[in-house]
Amino acid sequence: MNELVTAIPTGITAFTATNLDDLVILTLLFSQVNATFRHRHIVIGQYLGFSTLVVASLVGFLGGLVLPPHLVGLLGLVPITVGLNRLLNPESDSSSDADTETDLSHSSIFTNFLSPQTCSVAAVTIANGSDNVSIYMPLFANTNISSLLVIIAVFLSLVGVWCYVTYKLTCQPAISNILTRYGNNLVPFVLIGLGIFIILDSASLNPIALVASCLCLMGLVKLYAINGQAATSSGVDLRG
Template sequence: MSRIGMAIAEGLIAFVATNLDDIVVLLLFFSQISANFRRRHIVFGQYLGFAAIVFASLPGFFGGLIVPREWIGLLGLLPIIIGVKQLVDRDTEAAQVQTVTGEFENSSCRNPTFSFFSSLLNPQTYKVAAVTVANGGDNISIYIPLFAGSQLASLGIILAVFFSMVGVWCAIAYLLTRQPTIANLLSRYGQPIVPFILIGLGLFIMYERGTFRLIFSA
């Protein structure tokens, strides 16, 4: 596989693995659309929150400029550990998603109206961004080893895939709100496969960085 294809694959796998639960949150958002809470608030808020998560993960890339790629690959153990932990704590993970979405729903009820200056300055946009960061805080642990050891061009491709997928995720969630049966199936059966995807991603990072050669040659 070419370097470009590898970067695209890494970006897609990492995004899907870390944002499947975001579909549930987005479904809640789009189900609450009203005169004071528009689709653009959700989309802008999602991009803003995700950008904050990516920015917090960038130190992994700069660390990778100093540390050899083979050693950087050891960070692939983080997604594996997180995946195993999620397998052990399935009920806790599900409760955390419910808590995050529930807090947004309650907050919306307490604040029924907001002044409209612009979509980017609207409090609803920042509310969505805050929920996105809260729900995706663990993503940083996945993105740091992904960014670390990547070349600048590969990082650019991965980020392009990430931000493209944010828009795709919003579109999928909006369309699913019109298909309750599909939305129910996704929210029920999507989350259980996430730990296995994370474990696979961790192994893929270690393989691509040459970490297995380092381990077996020791």
């Protein structure tokens, strides 16, 4: 009984220590909600990404396996790519809002799990979670099965609390006005900075390789945007 009682504050402490930075990221994400990027994408994506981190920690706990930190760190390329796309192609997010609003309003839960928006949020959560795995692994290894279940339940409850708190923050007029005015310009740099920090912190790439990777990603993102615009233009011409 004592172990179960101590499992609750242990879970709260471990979650808070490893997810404080997610408060900033979630607040920025909620400020970007529009016709194509909904609240449900953020909540489902956050739960999906965090659950993946817990499962990865459990795999190591149960089988003596652990994801190499440098492989987890390479996921930092995901937020860098998303940030570069928003920075180089800011019109891509807003141009499709009206076209997809009706379809998204009727999307199923299954579709939400597979949507690019949900997967992007999940990928950012996973990429930012290398410290989660490194802390949860020894924590899980030193608990029995009943305490482990309590800790996981605490974790999943706090994910909901984190989402609710950050959503409420964006509803505050002062914060909402700042995020609405500067959020679109700030988010790309936050995502790029997050990805760079993840990669450097995990020593996945040296600085030179990181710069080269970013330059390659910039080229690919811009090329993808140009091809997309060309396809759209040709489609308009054919209809005309």
